[in-house]
Amino acid sequence: MTRRPHRDEAPKAPKDTPVNSTVVPFDSDTSPALLERLGHLDVPERWKTVDRSAQSPHLVAVPGSDGGQWFAAALVTARPHTAYLKIVDAVGDAPAAAAAVVEHGRRQGLAQVKWEGWTADHEAAATAGFVPLSLPLTQSATEDGPASGYVRWLHDAAVPEPPYYGQTTHFTCGAVTALIAQTHMGTLARGDLDREAELTLWRDATNFPACEPVGLGVAVRRAWPTSAVTIHLDTDEPVLLDHLPAEEQEWRALLQRTSRTQAARIGVPVDARRLSITDIRTTLDRRESVLLLVSLADMLGFDVPHWVLCHGTVPGAVVIEDPWANASNGDTWVDAHLLPVADASLDAMAAVSAERARGAVTIGRSPAPLPES
Template identity: 70%
Template sequence: MSPVKEAPVHPIIVVPFESDTSPALLRRLAHLDVPERWRAVDRSAHAPHIVAVPGDDDDATDWTGAALVSARPGTAYLKIVDAVGDVRAAVAAVVAHARDQGLAQVKWEGWTASSEDAAAAGFTPMCPPLTPPDDATEPVAGDATGPAPGDTAGPATGYVRWLHDGVASEPPPNEPPYYGQTTHFTCGAVTALLAQAHAGTLPPEALDRRAELALWRDATNFLACEPVGLGVAVRRAWPSTSVTVHLDVDRPVLLDHLPDGEQEWRALLQRESRTQAAHLGVPVDARHLSLAAIRAALDRREHVLLLVSLAAMQGFDVPHWVLCHGVVPGAVVIEDPWASAAAGDTWVDAHLLPVADASLDGMATVSADRFRGAVRIGHAPEPAP
């Protein structure tokens, strides 16, 4: 994308959005034809706010354009839900607001955005999800295997603009496809499939529910996918792929939520996964995987399946697999196969998601006993000529 010439931005008004307690704010926005969608869900966990552009007569109550903006906590982006009134002025105000915060990215849900307005503002369309938006998932409290099925009803389209050094910038190369997990326990399998699709090893059209469940079945520790079992399943599925498991504890993991009798046989399966890893030549690196090492792997165009807690981003202390696939200044770009419909979160949030380095470092220290687990996937060797 060529650099976008920035239009002058009028003074920006930023106010919190609380749909159930701000009737005066909504009345002020009424002449801008505010979508009912703004009040349809409780977005409070994602810091919703209005970014508005005042009129030329300096009347603070006369807004010519406004946007509803939100973002997952601990991340490096803002998301425009809708822009109303003078759409282009409102979007320019959001971009300026994001720059003021040193963020890496602005996204724009495609509910009402036109492709012409998006292009004029320097946004590019994101690849639509391979799974329909209403096939994504919701969390189960206390479940340590990942989120559970639900209804997200996300937009059909979404747009993104990357912000580096004061100008629009190309995103990390080779945008991966987006696929939302269709069960509450298949996040690990989905991230592995996304990594292979992004690397060109798996055709995107092959990433479907059959593939999702088949890989999960080979990797599962019932119901979770623990790091060693997931690494072994990836090597079995793609024997020529370089796979390294990173796990900085020498014991079974993801079992502390289960009663003792349930832990025992799953621990046995995890020990068997280590035996299989040794047999297949999958190294298990017991050193702590630093953020610097993750960024170095991504600079080499490798992929890192990273086990994180959703406590910071979503408010649920649930272990969950995400795919790390790119870097931008100050943040790692991930794919999250799950979005929280209840918080107004959609695939637009979860796709090409920049997470600040320090935040990701905290998220990736999992469980009360604080371990880090990951699967690093390298390139398959080039075929002999």
């Protein structure tokens, strides 16, 4: 009997046989004609229902021995400025199509290939060296993603898999990343990661409606008094307010000053140095967590501040959990879960507001009891 690898192990990659493949841009109006000879017209029809143009959709196809008719093809996309590819579907000889995408990813020096489970089955995925992703506990508010997904890392490093939880509102990303981090580190039971926990932590951390770094760090320490928490913010000024009118900024700025007072009172340090990618990697190497404030402009096309969880590293990239998936461009939980982002790209994303400030909250494993108040 074949032993199924533990989720925290790096599965031994099968020997890859060189694949003769061709890569062409996908066009929802003309590409289906290229696939008609495969006899899978139901899949191309579904491909046309979403505008995937923001994710560079393309076909990776495997021609027959005569170099003519394709006998396998995959629709492939990815978030911009990341280090992975995603197979939306593979048609024809699915394992052959997946093998071609893996080779395509290797040629680009990427960290990972994923495969959405719309039509993929476990046997086909396993044949191509993919392992199942843990199913999401919930999906983002606007998302209707596949019921399953698969991943194949293109290196031998192990990346432990946190649970995936999609934020159920547009504004609870900070609370969700903290909850996923504590679940991943064993501080919070998986069964306690739910909407009540999401909204409860957000209510304690919010600057209405966003969570700024100091308020989030204070709320995390209050919720888990034995967790070692450090807030990183390289400005003394209020953040995440520049889009608001002056009268709206004033009272939120007051709340942020109050959060700093609370941090000092309960012993949560606020580190004013700019947290570097090297610092993030060092923290993750200690198997600690980094809640990082980023802009979604590069990955999803809108310059909105957003919290992600950094929880692992691979050569050249940091692995994050993003609690939000943008369904309007074909983005799903499979994209957002175990998402590798190249170091330089993450460094560019992690600057928000007009001041290009960097905010983060690190959560350690060592006990740090609250001081007497």
